[in-house]
Amino acid sequence: MPSKKRKKREPILARKSIWRYFGFLIFASLISFGFLSVNLSFEELQTENTQILDFNFERIIEEQEKNLHSISKYARPEIQAERKLENEKFLVPVLPFDVGPNNLFRHFKEAIPFAKALNLTLVIPPFHRHPRMEIFIDRKENKESEKTVNVPIFDTEYSVEIESQPEHTVDYDLLRALLQAVTYKEFEAKCGKTIDMLVECGDIDPKRHQGFKYFSSATGVKIAHRMSISNLPGEVEAHNVLKKLDLSSSKCVGFAIGKKCLGERKSYMKNWKKKYAQFVRRPVDVQTAALEFFRDVFGGEKFAGIHWRYDKYDWNDMCKESRPDAAKARNGQICEYAEKLEDGDRRLLEKMSTNLKMALSHANVEHGYMTGPPQINNTMAAFKRKIPSLKTVDDLKTWVSEKLPRMKYLLKTNYLISHLEQEIMFLSTKFIGSPLSSWTQTVFFDRMAFGIEDDESVLDICLPDVEDLPKLTWLFPEGDP
Ligand SMILES: Nc1nc2c(ncn2[C@@H]2O[C@H](COP(=O)(O)OP(=O)(O)O)[C@@H](O)[C@H]2O)c(=O)[nH]1
Ligand SMILES: [Mg+2]
Numbered sequence: 001m002p003s004k005k006r007k008k009r010e011p012i013l014a015r016k017s018i019w020r021y022f023g024f025l026i027f028a029s030l031i032s033f034g035f036l037s038v039n040l041s042f043e044e045l046q047t048e049n050t051q052i053l054d055f056n057f058e059r060i061i062e063e064q065e066k067n068l069h070s071i072s073k074y075a076r077p078e079i080q081a082e083r084k085l086e087n088e089k090f091l092v093p094v095l096p097f098d099v100g101p102n103n104l105f106r107h108f109k110e111a112i113p114f115a116k117a118l119n120l121t122l123v124i125p126p127f128h129r130h131p132r133m134e135i136f137i138d139r140k141e142n143k144e145s146e147k148t149v150n151v152p153i154f155d156t157e158y159s160v161e162i163e164s165q166p167e168h169t170v171d172y173d174l175l176r177a178l179l180q181a182v183t184y185k186e187f188e189a190k191c192g193k194t195i196d197m198l199v200e201c202g203d204i205d206p207k208r209h210q211g212f213k214y215f216s217s218a219t220g221v222k223i224a225h226r227m228s229i230s231n232l233p234g235e236v237e238a239h240n241v242l243k244k245l246d247l248s249s250s251k252c253v254g255f256a257i258g259k260k261c262l263g264e265r266k267s268y269m270k271n272w273k274k275k276y277a278q279f280v281r282r283p284v285d286v287q288t289a290a291l292e293f294f295r296d297v298f299g300g301e302k303f304a305g306i307h308w309r310y311d312k313y314d315w316n317d318m319c320k321e322s323r324p325d326a327a328k329a330r331n332g333q334i335c336e337y338a339e340k341l342e343d344g345d346r347r348l349l350e351k352m353s354t355n356l357k358m359a360l361s362h363a364n365v366e367h368g369y370m371t372g373p374p375q376i377n378n379t380m381a382a383f384k385r386k387i388p389s390l391k392t393v394d395d396l397k398t399w400v401s402e403k404l405p406r407m408k409y410l411l412k413t414n415y416l417i418s419h420l421e422q423e424i425m426f427l428s429t430k431f432i433g434s435p436l437s438s439w440t441q442t443v444f445f446d447r448m449a450f451g452i453e454d455d456e457s458v459l460d461i462c463l464p465d466v467e468d469l470p471k472l473t474w475l476f477p478e479g480d481p
Pocket of ligand 2: 099
């Protein structure tokens with residue numbers, strides 16, 4: 001019986017709802033027409049009273065916010081909870097100590113997925129400051145100065161300063177939200193300056209081998225046993241590979257990376273992007289200072305980051321007589337341009353700055369930050385005179401001193417200034433980098449991990465008519481077998 005009743009009611013209900021539906025449609029179209037006409041009249045108002053609207057403060061703020069949202073993807077993740085040190089097994093990345101800082105950073109970063117996959121506590125290794133790049137640093141005043149070690153950079157002996165404070169190299173708290181980590185000092189205390197088992201991965205040529213030896217002599221770490229593996233999959237967590245590694249009796253493991261260790265570059269990047277990139281960032285103060293600079297100096301608007309790496313003093317070392325022919329051939333033209341530019345060749349400066357200016361206006365970018373190694377700060381200033389909207393390290397230093405005095409310590413070594421300038425490049429709308437430079441590669445890689453793949457070469461932009469200059473290509477991880 002009740003089912004009969006329901007059957008009778010249904011058509012009435014259906015009819016009612018049809019009328020309701022039509023009613024709603026009419027109502028909705030009236031409303032949207034209303035909105036449309038409001039919109040139209042607002043549009044008219046806008047064109048008629050442009051001047052008033054131009055000074056609409058709220059709208060300006062809104063637009064700036066929109067631009068700021070363009071970098072929201074870089075936002076530092078919230079740290080959930082601090083990890084307690086539960087695991088008493090360690091992984092120390094062994095670094096080739098005879099190369100520049102960006103190569104060291106790369107080896108360090110590449111060891112992170114391995115440590116995570118094996119559930120080992122990551123040790124933050126000591127790094128070093130590039131000995132040729134600290135020339136303007138006042139050592140007497142500089143309390144940051146730490147222990148020095150003797151290491152050759154290529155074929156010249158240098159006394160290099162060691163950086164062993166994790167916070168000078170990475171966002172240590174954020175990293176520890178990803179995995180357990182300890183300082184090198186803590187590792188030394190727990191492991192008695194001995195690596196029980198060194199895992200050597202990929203092709204380690206004699207030069208790389210020598211580099212690792214410099215690490216051992218700089219830190220005094222001893223190596224008890226070694227094992228070698230040919231390579232790891234891009235997604236290192238793949239269990240069958242790790243199962244074969246028997247590290248059960250090793251408490252203090254070392255990891256030394258050779259060429260072709262890390263598998264196919266694209267799958268490595270895919271894994272890095274998904275699990276690591278958010279957590280492996282430059283020091284937190286560096287992130288804060290770069291972001292504030294971007295907001296304050298560029299008003300949160302689009303800007304280009306330009307890296308000109310080539311200086312006579314350091315880069316042109318690649319071109320000296322004693323270098324291998326391949327290195328000389330690859331760098332020959334660049335060395336010539338570096339020399340001319342630094343020696344004040346006005347024609348070259350004119351040509352390069354005109355091309356750069358054109359490229360910026362083509363890309364519709366009004367602001368820019370131009371960076372380079374410290375000994376060519378004058379060259380950077382010369383570009384700024386040609387393109388006054390460009391900012392350089394001089395502006396950065398003044399800005400930090402005035403606006404963020406508590407972060408003045410970031411200006412005390414080029415090691416930290418360099419991190420800060422890399423972070424500014426990282427945030428840029430358009431990055432124009434230097435082929436062959438590991439400094440550029442660090443930024444290039446970090447941006448790629450955030451989905452940016454349209455970075456360009458400063459050589460292509462500033463010297464478009466010069467043939468046979470090297471291209472900006474993706475170089476790391478090495479090998480790409
Ligand atoms: N502040 C600053 N330093 C730079 C810049 N470019 C290079 N450097 C310095 O030069 C070093 C470059 O050495 P390295 O890490 O070997 O990279 P690569 O020489 O560019 O391949 C860096 O560590 C910095 O000390 C730059 O744009 N700004
Ligand atoms: Mg170098």
